[in-house]
Amino acid sequence: MGIKERKERHREDFKARILQAAKKLFVTDGYEATSIRKIAAEIEFSPTTIYLYYKDKTDIAYALHQEGFGLMRERFSALAYVDDPFERLKAMGRGYIQFAIDHPDFYELMFIMKEPMQYLQAHHPEDEWEEGEQVFNTLMQTVEGCKAHGYFSSMPTEEMAMLSWSVVHGLCSLHITSHFKHIAEKCSDIELVKQDTLLESVFGAYLQLLERLK
Amino acid sequence: MGIKERKERHREDFKARILQAAKKLFVTDGYEATSIRKIAAEIEFSPTTIYLYYKDKTDIAYALHQEGFGLMRERFSALAYVDDPFERLKAMGRGYIQFAIDHPDFYELMFIMKEPMQYLQAHHPEDEWEEGEQVFNTLMQTVEGCKAHGYFSSMPTEEMAMLSWSVVHGLCSLHITSHFKHIAEKCSDIELVKQDTLLESVFGAYLQLLERLK
DNA sequence: TTGATTTAATTAACGGTGTTAAGTAAATTT
DNA sequence: AAATTTACTTAACACCGTTAATTAAATCAA
Structure with missing residues (x-):
């Protein structure tokens, strides 16, 4: 048959x-x-x-969302070979940001739009959000590794993972929705050059915070 | 006449x-x-x-967006009386998060959707984004005050302001788009209770980081 | 192999959407 | 009192996601 x-x-x-x-x-x-x-x-x-x-348009949205995670995994796969966990955390953040800059439309679909998550909720309520969990688990492991190396010890792993994700997502989404653009113009009167390296430099500030309380 | x-x-x-x-x-x-x-x-x-x-629907979107900032200002006005800048920073963050939880639709219009910013860009290119700048300036001043009190000194004010905004926005937007919901279910197997206080607790972790390197 | 049945794709249609052009009636000005 | 501006409406355009009914093709059973 x-x-x-x-x-x-x-x-x-x-x-x-x-x-x-x-x-x-x-x-x-x-x-x-x-x-x-x-x-x-x-x-x-x-x-x-x-x-x-x-089934419907949100089904296609979810399929594209998965496609986007494929692209992201491609980039992140190289990071597995970065041994030092804090270096890996840095690289993950930078990679995440660069992905958002390179594929803003995919980023939107993956992390900003409601449709794909709505589809998951509506048509597969018991299923997990595999793509997201995969990435988040990698992040959790890296955070755990950092703690083992003396970084932000005594902080709960999960909270540190979520915080780190929130930092980069906050940066990327405010960038993509062009909210940063409209305040950066007026406020950063001194360093207008920063515009395109703004995300990197604010993420750099976050890393400095982490580094200082090793 | x-x-x-x-x-x-x-x-x-x-x-x-x-x-x-x-x-x-x-x-x-x-x-x-x-x-x-x-x-x-x-x-x-x-x-x-x-x-x-x-003019068009995005014009109405922008008007509603302004309406939302009115609501937000109402809440934030009380914070002016918090003297200690670090306490004020805490209160601002919590207020911001609570606003996002109480008015998710307004929050979406104000910080997640592209339409209002697109309207501003398309129909008033030379005008500033007054609402956003107002809130951001308040944040900058508070950060400056914190630095004067010995918090995260030697960090650039602008970067710390943007980082703080990114943290709370990252949290709020991942919450509203229900991305957190889909990873929290499986990952935080131990503390399922946290769900509704998740944002607060991750923001709390950020504050702890700041406090430790005073 | 032929007739019945399942499958795959289509056309037609429903009930919406934002937006523009053309027309009408009322208010105002000359 | 006539001309003109203003306020608003009707009609229409070009779309949209989606469902029901229908036709053509492939497969199965006799």
Whole structure:
């Protein structure tokens, strides 16, 4: 009964084709402008065909969100070879920030928009958010390693992990939503150059805090 | 020539009525569900009338965003009487977090969504983001005060202000977008109770860091 | 192999959205 | 009293996500 398998394979191929088209539109025009109709036109099928493969638009949003985590994992995989945990924490932060700068639309989908999480909640309530947990667990381990090396000892691991995540996410999201841009213009009258290295330098300040109370 | 003034006053009244209707819908149904047509129905006028008073929907978004900053200022005004700058910094952070919890939809409009900033950029490129700068300046002054009292001295004021903002914003936005919810469930297996006090406790960890290197 | 049935894709349609152009009635000015 | 400006409406454009009904193709059973 290899026919069922062939169909299943074809189905997966088709889902991938739809996702590829969605990704293309999404990267160039953003999520809002990526309509079901446009995706359908891209793969030269009728709009309703999409619904035979994806439940609704949030389903596609979640698939793209996963795609984004794939990209992120690619970058983070290199960090496994950084032995010193505090160096690894630094590198993770910088990598996270650089990812947000390089792929702002993916970052938005992964950490700012509600749709993907809503999809998870609505259609797979018992399932975990695998992508997020994977990254967060890596962070937790690194924090644990830092503590073993005498950094911020006596601080709860989980809280330090969440704090570190919040720092970089706060920076990245305020950057992407262009909130920083509108206050940086007026306030940092002295160092206008900083604009593009602003995220790095504020994250640097956080690292200094951590370093000082070793 | 009091007639011109009367008209101007009427116009302002009308704008306020539209905004009130928009606010009502926005608070109950959220931004996406607040359509121009529904706002029009609420005030019993034709949809196109709205456009005689607001340029487009992002204009209304920005007006609501300002409305939100009004609410925030209300809360923050009490903090002016906290003399000790580090206590004030603590209180500001807690107030900010509590605001995000109490008014998640407003918080979203003020700090997460792109629309209001886009409106500012598109229609008033030379104007400043007054609301944001006001709050940020208060923060800068408080940070300056902390430094004068020996806290995180030798750290640049601007960077410390941005870091502090990033910490609380990171926490609040990951909370509102329900990203925390999906990792907290599995990871904090020990302390499930924390869920609602999670933001407070992570912010507490940040404060501890600051306190330790006084 | 032929007829029945499942599968895959389509067309048509529903009920919305933001926004603009054209038209109308009332208020104001000349 | 006529001309003009103002305030507002109706009609329409070009979209959107999604569902129901329908047709064409592939598969299965006899």
